[in-house]
Amino acid sequence: MKLHAAAFLVIFWLATFTVHTVKGSIGSQRMRKFSCVRLSTQQLSIRNLVSYEKQQVPINAIMFLDTKGIKICVSPDKKWVQDAMKKIDQKHTTKRK
Incomplete structure (x- = not known):
């Protein structure tokens, strides 16, 4: 059970990091x-x-x-x-x- 919770947290943080990275690179482009x-x-x-x-x-x-x-x-x-x-x-x- 603890392993599933830890895996879930790792996936959650990776997803959050990926979304912020993509938003930052798109937002930093001059439009x-x-x-x-x-x-x-x-x-x-x-x-x-x-x-x-x-x-x-x-x-x-x-x-x-x-x-x-x-x-x-x-x-x-x-x-x-x-x-x-x-x-x-x-x-x-x-x-x-």
């Missing part, structure tokens, strides 16, 4: 908190944009971050989007110098 699923058709003011991020999954998009911290997803094919990305890149390049 995007916000993902574009729809695109805005509105043209944004370039001077209010502070950064951008390219995204290809689940849709091809550019995610802009504005001065208020709002994230807006737009089509990367638009001319104004390309211009905005260049302007943001130029701002970041001049700040680093």
Whole structure:
């Protein structure tokens, strides 16, 4: 009877350790908190944009971050989007110098 209880405890602790290890490895992976699923058709003011991020999954998009911290997803094919990305890149390049 004591042997069964000891075996049960060993199995219980191994299972608990395995679950925590798996959760830790999955939880420690960096995951995007916000993902574009729809695109805005509105043209944004370039001077209010502070950064951008390219995204290809689940849709091809550019995610802009504005001065208020709002994230807006737009089509990367638009001319104004390309211009905005260049302007943001130029701002970041001049700040680093």
